Amino acid sequence: AQSVTQLGSHVSVSEGALVLLRCNYSSSVPPYLFWYVQYPNQGLQLLLKYTTGATLVKGINGFEAEFKKSETSFHLTKPSAHMSDAAEYFCAVKVVRGNNRLAFGKGNQVVVIP
Amino acid sequence: DGGITQSPKYLFRKEGQNVTLSCEQNLNHDAMYWYRQDPGQGLRLIYYSQIVNDFQKGDIAEGYSVSREKKESFPLTVTSAQKNPTAFYLCASSINRPGLAGTGELFFGEGSRLTVL
Numbered sequence: 001a002q003s004v005t006q007l008g009s010h011v012s013v014s015e016g017a018l019v020l021l022r023c024n025y026s027s028s029v030p031p032y033l034f035w036y037v038q039y040p041n042q043g044l045q046l047l048l049k050y051t052t053g054a055t056l057v058k059g060i061n062g063f064e065a066e067f068k069k070s071e072t073s074f075h076l077t078k079p080s081a082h083m084s085d086a087a088e089y090f091c092a093v094k095v096v097r098g099n100n101r102l103a104f105g106k107g108n109q110v111v112v113i114p
Numbered sequence: 115d116g117g118i119t120q121s122p123k124y125l126f127r128k129e130g131q132n133v134t135l136s137c138e139q140n141l142n143h144d145a146m147y148w149y150r151q152d153p154g155q156g157l158r159l160i161y162y163s164q165i166v167n168d169f170q171k172g173d174i175a176e177g178y179s180v181s182r183e184k185k186e187s188f189p190l191t192v193t194s195a196q197k198n199p200t201a202f203y204l205c206a207s208s209i210n211r212p213g214l215a216g217t218g219e220l221f222f223g224e225g226s227r228l229t230v231l
Contacts, residue, residue: 009154032218043118043204043222044157090156094218100145100164100208101172102218106156 002027002093006105013085014113019063019078021108023091026072032094033074034102035065039087047089050074061085086112116141120205120223127192127199127230135190135226137205144209146188147220150174151202160203163188192228200230 005024013019025031032051036044048059055067061084065076074091088109092102118139127133139146145164149157159172163182177196182188188207192199206220 034219036222041202041225041227043120043224044206044220045222046219049219100218100220101147101159101162102220104149104157106154 002031002103004091004093004103004105006091006108008108009106010109010111012111012113013081015083016080019076019081019085019110021076021089021091021110023065023074023076023105024072025074025091025093027093033065033067034092034094035059035063035074035076036090036092037061037087038090038107044090047076081110081112083112083114086110118205118207118221118223120203120226122226123224125226125228127228129230130194132191132193133228135192135203135205135228137188137190137223138186139188139205139207139221139223140186141207141221142185143207143221144185145207146182147206147208148172148178148180148188148190149204149206151204151225157204160190199228202227 003026034049035047037047038044047063048057050057050067058064063078088107090107091105094102121136147162148160158174160178161180163169169182179191203226205223208220
C-alpha cells in the first residue's frame with residue numbers, strides 16, 4: 001500500500017528564510033502527489049500537485065515542489081518565509097490505478113519566527 | 115460559490131450519546147470522504163463513498179456509520195461505540211468517473227470539532 005513519510009512534526013523558520021518540508025513516499029506504481037495547507041480550525045487547501053509531466057511544480061503562495069522518482073521524494077520549498085506561512089502542511093499520495101483514496105503524512109507544523 | 119459545507123462547526127456530546135455530523139456539497143462530485151484528525155497523527159480515513167447508495171469502510175470505521183442517499187449529502191454518525199470520539203472531523207469530495215483515474219484531488223470542508231464531555 002502507498003504511504004507517506006514527513007519527518008519533524010514541528011518546523012521553525014525565520015521570516016525571510018528558506019522553507020523546506022520533506023516528503024518521501026512509497027508506491028508500487030507511478031504516484032500522484034499533493035501538498036495541502038491547513039490553517040487553525042479550518043479545512044485543508046491544495047497548495048500544489050504532481051500528476052505527470054514537468055517534475056518541478058509551482059503552487060499558490062510562492063510554494064513549489066520537485067518530484068524525484070529516484071529518491072521517491074516530493075519536497076516542498078519556498079525561498080522566503082512570510083508570517084502568513086505559519087500553518088500545518090500535509091503531503092499526500094494517490095495510487096494512479098485505483099480509487100481516489102489519498103494517504104496522508106502526519107503533517108509539519110510550521111512556525112515562523114519574526 | 116461551489117463548495118463543501120460542514121455543520122455544526124463545534125459540537126459537545128455527553129458519553130453514550132450518538133451524534134450526526136452533516137456534510138453537503140454543491141460541486142457535483144461523485145465521491146465523498148470522512149477523515150478524522152488528531153494532533154500529530156495526520157488524517158485517517160473513516161468512510162468513503164464513490165457513488166450514491168454505496169460506501170466503503172476506511173481505516174478506522176469502528177464506532178462510526180454513514181449513509182449516501184443523495185449525491186450532495188454524506189452525513190457521519192459518531193455512535194456511542196466509538197471509544198475516543200473527541201477529534202476534528204473533515205469531510206471531502208472529489209470527481210470520480212468510473213474507468214478514469216482522475217487526479218484524486220480532494221476538496222475539503224471547514225471541519226467539525228467534536229468534544230465529548
